[in-house]
Amino acid sequence: MRNKEKTIRGNTAQFQLTRQFSLLLGAVMLFFNLVFILLSIGFLYERIEDQADHVFEAIEKGHAAVSGWPSLIDAYVSADEESALRVEQADGHRYDSEEASTVFPALAAGRIIPLLEGVILSEEGVYFSKTEKINGDQVTVALNAEASVELAYGLLLISSLLNLAAVVIGSVLIYWRVGKWSRKLTLMAQEIAAIESGGSGELTVVREPVEIQAVAVSFNQLLKEQRETIAREKRFIADASHELRTPLAAIRGHVKLIQRRGTAHPEVIPSSLSFIDKESKRLEVLSNQLLDLEKQPINTMAQTLDVGQLIREVCEKQAVVSPQTIDYVIEEPLLMKGSKIDFQQIAQNLLENAAKYAPSDSTIYVRFCQKNTGIWLTVTDQGMGIPDDQKERIFDRFYRVENSRSSDIAGSGIGLSLVKQIADQYQAQISVTDNQPKGSVFAVCFPASQ
Ligand code: ADP
Numbered sequence: 001m002r003n004k005e006k007t008i009r010g011n012t013a014q015f016q017l018t019r020q021f022s023l024l025l026g027a028v029m030l031f032f033n034l035v036f037i038l039l040s041i042g043f044l045y046e047r048i049e050d051q052a053d054h055v056f057e058a059i060e061k062g063h064a065a066v067s068g069w070p071s072l073i074d075a076y077v078s079a080d081e082e083s084a085l086r087v088e089q090a091d092g093h094r095y096d097s098e099e100a101s102t103v104f105p106a107l108a109a110g111r112i113i114p115l116l117e118g119v120i121l122s123e124e125g126v127y128f129s130k131t132e133k134i135n136g137d138q139v140t141v142a143l144n145a146e147a148s149v150e151l152a153y154g155l156l157l158i159s160s161l162l163n164l165a166a167v168v169i170g171s172v173l174i175y176w177r178v179g180k181w182s183r184k185l186t187l188m189a190q191e192i193a194a195i196e197s198g199g200s201g202e203l204t205v206v207r208e209p210v211e212i213q214a215v216a217v218s219f220n221q222l223l224k225e226q227r228e229t230i231a232r233e234k235r236f237i238a239d240a241s242h243e244l245r246t247p248l249a250a251i252r253g254h255v256k257l258i259q260r261r262g263t264a265h266p267e268v269i270p271s272s273l274s275f276i277d278k279e280s281k282r283l284e285v286l287s288n289q290l291l292d293l294e295k296q297p298i299n300t301m302a303q304t305l306d307v308g309q310l311i312r313e314v315c316e317k318q319a320v321v322s323p324q325t326i327d328y329v330i331e332e333p334l335l336m337k338g339s340k341i342d343f344q345q346i347a348q349n350l351l352e353n354a355a356k357y358a359p360s361d362s363t364i365y366v367r368f369c370q371k372n373t374g375i376w377l378t379v380t381d382q383g384m385g386i387p388d389d390q391k392e393r394i395f396d397r398f399y400r401v402e403n404s405r406s407s408d409i410a411g412s413g414i415g416l417s418l419v420k421q422i423a424d425q426y427q428a429q430i431s432v433t434d435n436q437p438k439g440s441v442f443a444v445c446f447p448a449s450q
Contacts, residue, residue: 308332323360358383
């Protein structure tokens with residue numbers, strides 16, 4: 001359990017970001033520390049080299065003023081008792097300062113430090129040794145560099161401690177700050193979990209960072225669409241099963257009637273069979289319409305068609321089956337991009353409705369033409385009309401105006417929702433208005449760019 005907790009914490013954005021920032025901070029600090037150390041060493045090296053040069057200068061000046069080496073060496077030694085000086089003359093004479101006898105042998109056995117010419121690590125400590133010729137004599141000075149080394153070491157220690165403190169305090173601050181920031185992500189995850197387990201809320205939209213804001217906005221939008229789809233699907237299933245149940249119940253009723261009374265009263269059979277036939281046809285139409293409704297738009301804009309010709313053909317077919325006169329004026333050719341079946345379904349459904357809801361001795365007017373505002377298809381009938389408060393609703397699935405429901409006119413309330421669905425795919429506007437003196441005008445306006 002504890003192991004799992006550890007793993008989870010290690011996977012959090014807060015932990016991971018802190019780790020990465022701290023590593024980066026540590027690396028940068030280390031780099032600057034190294035640079036600082038190298039610069040300090042260089043500075044101290046130059047300083048001690050200058051010191052050696054000053055000694056040589058002083059000796060050179062003193063040599064001119066003072067009569068011999070011994071007094072000069074003593075004068076030098078009294079100035080710095082840790083350091084040593086050795087003078088070797090061409091004739092073999094050698095003058096040593098007091099420390100020289102211990103310092104120079106130790107230096108001879110000591111270790112030279114690479115890159116730092118003249119710096120020797122010996123038993124007597126760290127020395128800087130340099131040799132120069134002064135008035136023909138070879139003068140070697142060995143300056144004790146212990147103080148410089150201590151200074152460098154002290155600086156290194158202080159800077160390392162400060163840097164370490166900076167990394168530790170920086171990491172704590174980063175952890176705290178990132179924690180505040182990542183709380184928005186944690187909150188988002190909690191809200192998503194609540195929604196997942198059936199909650200009805202949505203994500204809080206934070207003002208910043210904009211990326212999290214954008215995710216929340218998109219998620220909420222998606223959620224809204226998904227909820228609408230689910231609600232629509234639920235309503236659809238409920239409506240569809242209701243619509244299917246009615247004819248099925250009627251069919252079963254008549255089957256039972258034939259089973260019960262068919263033998264004794266065979267006269268009920270023909271009327272029951274005709275009822276079963278009618279209802280089963282209704283079921284067939286209904287199930288085909290349901291299939292059409294759920295059909296995915298496939299390659300809607302596939303080909304360029306002469307839609308004028310298609311609509312004329314639909315009018316001609318309708319004229320054969322409907323008692324009304326069909327008066328059509330159609331612009332041909334009128335080319336549009338799309339699927340043949342879509343245009344046929346729109347025109348056919350509107351014409352079938354006009355024929356269903358208008359008296360048989362009336363005229364149905366169909367117009368199809370291109371105007372400035374777009375490509376217009378209008379179907380006008382002289383039928384019963386549609387009350388204003390129901391004009392919007394007739395495009396809903398399964399919706400039927402009460403008088404058509406109660407009348408004998410067969411229908412399922414799907415045709416217009418199918419027309420609307422197809423029209424939407426083509427970004428076409430569909431509307432219904434009253435015809436004068438009676439009837440309805442259905443108009444579909446396709447965008448001109450079709
Ligand atoms: P259906 O005609 O199968 O009932 P529709 O979706 O095609 O289904 O139409 C929905 C409702 O709109 C119809 O039930 C009817 O009440 C009304 N309607 C459609 N077209 C007309 C029309 N031309 N005249 C009067 N009412 C209509």
